[in-house]
Amino acid sequence: MDAIQCMLTRRSVRKFTEDPLPREDLEKIIEAVRYSPSWENTQCWELVVVRDAEQKQKLQETVPNNNPARKGLLQAPVVVALCARKGRAGGKPESYMSEYGDWFMFDAGIASQNLCLSAWALGYGTVNVGWLDHQAAAKALGLPDDVVLLELIPIGRPAKEPKPPKRREFSDFVHEERF
Numbered sequence: 001m002d003a004i005q006c007m008l009t010r011r012s013v014r015k016f017t018e019d020p021l022p023r024e025d026l027e028k029i030i031e032a033v034r035y036s037p038s039w040e041n042t043q044c045w046e047l048v049v050v051r052d053a054e055q056k057q058k059l060q061e062t063v064p065n066n067n068p069a070r071k072g073l074l075q076a077p078v079v080v081a082l083c084a085r086k087g088r089a090g091g092k093p094e095s096y097m098s099e100y101g102d103w104f105m106f107d108a109g110i111a112s113q114n115l116c117l118s119a120w121a122l123g124y125g126t127v128n129v130g131w132l133d134h135q136a137a138a139k140a141l142g143l144p145d146d147v148v149l150l151e152l153i154p155i156g157r158p159a160k161e162p163k164p165p166k167r168r169e170f171s172d173f174v175h176e177e178r179f
Helices: 003-009 023-034 053-060 104-121 134-141
Strands: 045-050 078-085 147-156
Touching: 003 104, 023 045, 023 104, 045 053, 045 104, 053 078, 053 134, 078 104, 078 134, 104 147, 134 147
Parallel strands: none
Antiparallel strands: 045 078, 078 147
16 A cells, blocks of 8 residues: 555544454554654653553543543554654753644644554544543553553554545645635
């Protein structure tokens, strides 16, 4: 699958089969994260790979019952906790080079996209789970104080083919020369 096709066909998957995620495929996905671009190559992302059913249960308990991605955390063979080390991206805390301060959300977003697209290219589905009790999940993961949990990403074979959502027309968001 070429890159454009991968970007245009990738969907959020919330239901997974029981098929395992072989280590070699997981390593390919993590390699795609490793090569994500970042501010001054600071690579602020940190990943916690969770396979253990009991640990996935603890993470699921941090997600609200009405979050449609909740069940997928137990179904997927692997859940990746995408985290970021604070104070590494965008300069030093006392002299950030961006008016937006620590750049970790931007860099982690790129890493997340690389993870999701590489998984899709290998035939696996993912969903970005950001609606959760971040503090409780961070505690369950044993994160140090300078690392923040951003999202959980279950990875597995899709149980069904998700339908494409409606997309905005170019004219709704593309502006020429000025807004």
